[in-house]
Amino acid sequence: MTVLLESRAARVKWLAAPSSQAWLEQAVARADLVLIDHAHCERKAAGVALQLMFRYPSDESLGAQLSALAREELEHFEQVLALLQRRGIPLKQLPAPAYGSSLMAQVRKAEPQRMLDTFLVAGLIEARSHERMALLAAHSPDAELQALYGELLASEARHFGLYWVLCEQRFGREVTVERLRELAQFEAQALSGSLERPELVRMHSVGIQQA
Template sequence: MYKLQKKITTPRKITWLKSSTSQSWIKQAIANPIEILIDHANCERKAAGFAIQLMFRYLSEPGLAEVLSPLAREELEHFEKVIGILHSRGRYLEPLAAPPYGGLLMKRIRKEEPLRMLDSFLVAGLIEARSHERMSLLAKFSPDDELKNLYGELLKSEARHFGLYFSLAEQRFDRSEIISRLNELAFLESSILSELHYEPRMHS
């Protein structure tokens, strides 16, 4: 049940993702680097917005703003870095139709508190975990040195972000409750990505 510790703990080792990204996604992403960059910028913007949204929703929650405010700033720094590369290539942000991934995960966030808080942390953490996995693949397989370096530079912070969301949950909820719900959401996340979306996206 709901609890609060005074100090953020280091997240214990945990398997977040129930499946690995397919070779089909890797081929799709590498073949469409600009679309992936544009979508990546949008993902960073949304991630910053979600962190800020949680800060406003739980305005009086001890220890939350202290974690989410720097996280949001870092997401925006990543956003700026990505659009800088887009600018250098003569492109800018464009409206891209979102894949079903994020919307379907957000729909599974329960409405009643404090379960809404728990689910929000876990969904955000899963999205960060998948982003980390996919950026690691792009850093490894992209034939474009600039993009390879970009994704490689972002890996450490992406790993820290999903760890932070788990720590926020672990401070406030029993571990058994966290693991049970995380497993449910992780299987859903894997199911959503089981078929490749027809448009190239970070989470297609």
């Protein structure tokens, strides 16, 4: 099945490059795999928020904001899980792409740079999720999946917006913009290339438009 990618509608300012036509076609063709991976992504996102709460326990405002974020991520996990269960699709483990680990490898070890980089990496992952959900909401032939992804768009945008606010409050706009620009290039590199096998398609598998 061929679907037309509307890159302008899907573009997110955080991202250095939009997703490709190839990724969209692969995701539409293997919608069940992407849905399973989506559930895992929501659970991982909640875990990241909780991990940051424990890493910086003395930052009360951070704890309050990330606690709310973690709860919402888990609500989304439950929502996707319920859809999987209605369809009789087991929540099996899937081999994960190198995307997340390659981004985390760019996080600097010393504080406060570690905090800035971790927030920005988490925000980039949320931004890519938002962009790809927007594509699926617009182009999936499955009405139920269109509705699911469309419903989650506003909250996904809030999530990467929150990480931006956390960075700007603590590090200022200039430092945040400069480091985001660097990490966004790494994010695009992590999604460069071609998928080796169709069954490896994931929410964050390779597939971006080349300049």
